[in-house]
Amino acid sequence: MKAFEWSSPGSVDEAVKLLAEIKPQDVNDAARPMSGGQDLLTTMKERILAPRRVVNLKTIEGLGGISLDPSSGLKIGALTKLHEIESHPVIVKSYPGLAEAAHSIATVQLRNMGTIGGNLCQRPRCWYFRLPHVVCLKKGGDTCYSEHGENKYNAILGGGPSFIVHPSDLATMLTALDATITIHGPKGVRVVPIGNFFILPEEDASRENVLEDAEIITQIQIPASGFAGRSTYLKFKERSSLDFAMGAAAAAVELGADKRVLQARLVLGAVAPIPWRVPQAEAVLIGKPLNDDTIGAAVEIALQGAAPLQHNAYKIPLSKTLLRRALNQLKSA
Ligand SMILES: Cc1cc2nc3c(=O)[nH]c(=O)nc-3n(C[C@H](O)[C@H](O)[C@H](O)COP(=O)(O)OP(=O)(O)OC[C@H]3O[C@@H](n4cnc5c(N)ncnc54)[C@H](O)[C@@H]3O)c2cc1C
Numbered sequence: 253m254k255a256f257e258w259s260s261p262g263s264v265d266e267a268v269k270l271l272a273e274i275k276p277q278d279v280n281d282a283a284r285p286m287s288g289g290q291d292l293l294t295t296m297k298e299r300i301l302a303p304r305r306v307v308n309l310k311t312i313e314g315l316g317g318i319s320l321d322p323s324s325g326l327k328i329g330a331l332t333k334l335h336e337i338e339s340h341p342v343i344v345k346s347y348p349g350l351a352e353a354a355h356s357i358a359t360v361q362l363r364n365m366g367t368i369g370g371n372l373c374q375r376p377r378c379w380y381f382r383l384p385h386v387v388c389l390k391k392g393g394d395t396c397y398s399e400h401g402e403n404k405y406n407a408i409l410g411g412g413p414s415f416i417v418h419p420s421d422l423a424t425m426l427t428a429l430d431a432t433i434t435i436h437g438p439k440g441v442r443v444v445p446i447g448n449f450f451i452l453p454e455e456d457a458s459r460e461n462v463l464e465d466a467e468i469i470t471q472i473q474i475p476a477s478g479f480a481g482r483s484t485y486l487k488f489k490e491r492s493s494l495d496f497a498m499g500a501a502a503a504a505v506e507l508g509a510d511k512r513v514l515q516a517r518l519v520l521g522a523v524a525p526i527p528w529r530v531p532q533a534e535a536v537l538i539g540k541p542l543n544d545d546t547i548g549a550a551v552e553i554a555l556q557g558a559a560p561l562q563h564n565a566y567k568i569p570l571s572k573t574l575l576r577r578a579l580n581q582l583k584s585a
Contacts, residue, residue, distance in 0.1 A: 254302040260311040264436050264470055270307045271466035272438045279392055279458055285309050285468045287331055287370035290362060295375055299384045300391065309369075315470060316367075318343070326474040330369030334422075335360065337368060347474065348585075349483030349502055353425035356487045358494045369469040372423055372433070372449075373461065376416035376525075377496055378406065389414050389457050396457075403561040405498065408568065410524035414453035415561065417522050418460065419496050423450065424521035425485045427529055428502035429474045437467035450526035460525070478506035479515050482585050486574045487521070497522035499567055501574035505542070505582050513537040513546075518554060518579075520571050530554040533575075542583040551576045 261267040267285065276282035283305035286292045295301045309315060309331060316331035320342050328337065337343055338354035357363055357371070375381070380388045380397040387393035396414045398406045406415040418424075423446070431446045450461050463469070474480065483504035489495035500521030506514040516534040519527050533554035540546045551572045558568050 253296050253299070256296070256303055257305040258308065259305060260308045262311060262313075264312060264315070264468070267307050267309060267312060267468060268436055268438055268466055270305065271468070274303075274305050276465060282465045283307060287367040288333075288365040289370075290366050291370060291374040298382060300375065300381070309468065320346075323476060324473070325476040328368055328472045328474070330469045330471060331367050334358075334363035334366045334368065334371060337422075338363065345481075347429065347480050347483065349425050349480075349485045349504060350422070350429065350474070353421045353485040353487075353502065356485065356489075356497075356500075357421050362494070368422060368472055371420050372426075372469065372472075373463065374419055376460065377419050378416045381416065389453075390416065392458070396453075399561065402563070404563040405496075405522075406561055406564060407524050408558045408560045408564055409520070409528050410452050410526060411559070411561075412454065414457040414525065416453070416460075416525050418450065418524065418526055420527075421485065421487060421497060421500060421521065424500055424519050424527040425483070425502040426472065426474070427527040428483065428504045428517040428519040429480055430477060430517070432473045432475070433469055434471040434473065435463065435467050436470050437464060441470075443473075446527075447529065453525050477504075477515070479504040479517060482506065482582050483517075484578050484581050484585070486578045486581075488570055488574060499523065499570040499574050501571065501578045502527075503575065503578040503582055505537070505579075507542075511541050512539055513542060518550065518575065520554065520575070523558070523567055523571055532556075537579075542579055547576055547579045547583075550579065 271283045274283035284303040316329040319327050334354045344351045389396040398415045487497045487500040502519040504517040516537045519529045533550040536550045
């Protein structure tokens, strides 16, 4: 790990100032914010990142916590721990899919340290990206080695020129819940819908989201909706103890009194460089009851356009199964 300067600000403004003071000389040496530190310190040890300054957000009071306003919805501070999200009574009751997504992450120990802000901004797990001596496309090289290499865990949708998949379980579920993200930076505050927060590699292969240097996430908001209470998150992982998703499905639906679908949100995880929302599959369900025929049609449409690499065609039937099970679960929820 390269030597770095450590700072512990007392406010968001001070953190932004400390981040902005360091003028990056290459893509990897910009100052970085640190929350739980689980991924940042790992990427520094792996020499993927070499920030000249690390700004510890944990010393900023009021950056954590969960609150509910019945009209505007749920607010989750960026420093809120994953275990707080999985066990918060309001989230368990009124946003069950979010509690399930948080619970699906790693282990109790990791959920006790990892934060929602860090979880959304963690870097991808692609082997080539994580290998210190490989300079892949995401690290300033000119080749995505996963395209023709070991690509069992890589993208089947939205890939190219890089084929990473987004690692965050919360990102997939928050996309289904229409979350928005509050960002503080040198130019002020902005609120970005989560659907515009993550970016595809075709836009910029070196980063995964729209955050600019010296910008930090301070809060995640989930608006009140008719579908948050009927939501679920299903994840398949290779090891049952702890693992990143090989496939995941986040689903949320609002049913009318006649049990027909009024609104639907369907998002696939671990198949694309961003949480992969499938609006064309959602549209198939609107105005219809959830049954084998409608669910079957939505599931087929959701995976249309998938283009598997040599070793990951299994992700198509896996994703279909997860989405089908999620929708069947919501039918009787
Ligand atoms: C063994 C292992 C298994 C895991 N399994 C899963 C899994 O199955 N699913 C899953 O979703 N996650 C998984 N994770 C990720 C983990 O749960 C944490 O969410 C993640 O490591 C980051 O959380 P953190 O708070 O420690 O972030 P940090 O390490 O502090 O930060 C991560 C990145 O985000 C940036 N950052 C941090 N906070 C902010 C902020 N507020 N604003 C802007 N940028 C910020 C940092 O600069 C850094 O680049 C796993 C991690 C490990 C080590």
